[in-house]
Amino acid sequence: MLPVAEVDWDQYDAALFDLDGVVTPTAEVHMRAWAAMFNDFLAGVQGQPPYTDQDYYDYVDGKPRYDGVRTFLLARGITLPEGDPSDPPEAETVAGLGNRKNEYFNRVLTEQGVQAYPGSVRLLDVLRERGLPMAIVSSSRNAPAVLDAAGVTDYFGTVMHGGVAAERRLAGKPAPDTFLAAAADLGATAERAVVLEDAISGVQAGAAGDFALVVGVDRGAGPAALTEAGADVVVADLAELLPDDQEEVVE
Template sequence: MASAPVAWQRYAAVLFDLDGVITPTAVVHMAAWADLFNGFLATYDGPVARPAPYSDADYFAHVDGKPRYDGVRDFLASRGIVLPEGTPDDPPTALTVCGLGNRKNDAFNAVLERDGVEAYPGSVALLDHLRELGIPLAVVSSSANAPHVLEVAGLRDRFQTVVGGDVAHALNLRGKPAPDTFVHAAAALGAAAEASVVLEDAVSGVRAGAAGGFGLVIGVDRGAGETALAEAGAGLVVADLADLVPQHAP
């Protein structure tokens, strides 16, 4: 794990993933995915006999950090299940990749509206520090709900740009682990990739940062594991963003 603070002044922009990095909404996502897939598998009546139930390990292996429909498709592929792709307009009841993805999105938003969300204190401490330094910030998330989550958490004004799943779709940017969304966010802040920092808790997101040639990729270990994040390309792995603030660093 990190043993010294980052020399933030060396960088022109800092790009944050949202879920699991700034806000603990990853827990909400995990619960929504588990409800979706285990509910689907319980009623599945296809050619694959007794597919294994969904587990937290599946979240990290197939879903974490990816665009929603990619996560559905990749999990189903892990069980040898193929469904029609459908379209983003499919209702949540449709037995298609998009239908299941929309069902999960509805479940996530229901929990968010009911319970709200508060940012990790250590993440707010780092945001405060970077604001003092005047470094431009962006959120780069696979979730189309990113702006709403930031509003609920009271942090929307901290970021000059938010590249969520809706922006990626509109601009035809490939999702993580491709680097496209991070590269787009850096450019929107007027910064080159090699002069920017990426902070990610998902293996797919760390791979995206490494593939984009960013100046520093920091892995935040919220469950993926220090070794997995480092092997994916993280130059530094921390347990909490407070470790990256000078007065908090060990």
Template sequence: MAQQDGTADHANAPDRETGISGFRWNDFDAVLFDLDGVITPTAEIHEHAWGELFADFDYTEADYLAYIDGKPRYDGVRSFLASRGITLPDGDPTDPPGTGTVAALGNRKNTLFNDILVRDGIAPYPGSAATLDLLERLGVDSAIVSSSRNAVPVLRAAGLHDRFEVVVDGIVAGDAGLAGKPAPDGYLLGARLLGVEPNRTVVVEDAVSGVAAGAAGGFAVTIGVDRGAGHQTLLDHGATFVVDDLDQLLPST
């Protein structure tokens, strides 16, 4: 675990650990990563599944970014339906996959997602994998904070499950009664479980709701990774700065 006294001994850190613009991962005690779109390109699988789910509603990629990206599944269903002027009863999480309730639609989307994940598999973004390797060498703790209830299966499929002792996913958040992003609750829990303070911790997000959560939680830095939301949009919603890929923050060779 990182030091808990609010200080860190970086005086002797070599310059090769410095990324672009002087940003240094080892100036912080921990890094909290979103999963989909940050560590793995699961956003593509999620979007495909959402597209199949809402195929009869003129669904587009813009809908995913505007109404769904980064939110808990049932919230995403509600948000998209509201954009079409549709209201359904919430139902119950035990509802079988279907179309009659928010829960049934969300459960149907989950079935579609897992079918695609099993069929096609997943690999981490190379820049993200290299960043995780760097953090391990530096001794900087890391955790996953994801709205997805599929975070553990995705990490297993990507060969990354053993890399994270702390995974705050949709299941953990639901059991704890935490509000979803853009509320900072999940990230604050992740920091607590790692034993670090938010003001010594970095959040890495690709979603508008996620960077807003990082900003709301008082974290030291909220890095936006632009996978389609747009640099200015992420900055406007709370990102400290934005990169196109985490490889931009790797030390130069």
């Protein structure tokens, strides 16, 4: 694994950030929304144990919403109709459950708001000062609302979220397609771009795309799991990636 001190931002033409858990702590909001939705659903399915945080990391984290529903149900041996994205949240379909989860998420975001991680903002400030193009690559269709709520939209030259990926028919993480497309939108190639991800599926996407550097941000998945998934560097906070002349104490 590459030592953090050796990360030289001058070697790269673009930085591609996941949003939830990397720039903002909304991964926790997503976790609570998924848990509430799945446990409500499982209460009506005989013989099913409750949904756990480990289920989130194993089956849901970093994936497009309906893929997360589909993967979890498959792991539990539960079969539901696929449904349609227009399904109401009450529908007992893959799409309906995904839409139900989104209602939980939007409720929490509206009521509690969100602030970006201070260490992440420090790195964003430094990279913007250096003129490095940056993108958000998020599976969540809520990414624009989260960026706006956190006040960090202006850092990013492009926002590749789940809705854009669907419109462009790009496969979601762990496929590298959304990262590759975002890099191209910024005029960069994978060989000169950095991926920053906290989810196993996102790290796998960065590794699959042969990006120059894949940074794993440990917000709960664990350094070993992120490294096994393909991370070249694992940090607990993006402030650890500040250049030597910009380092500050992380509180």
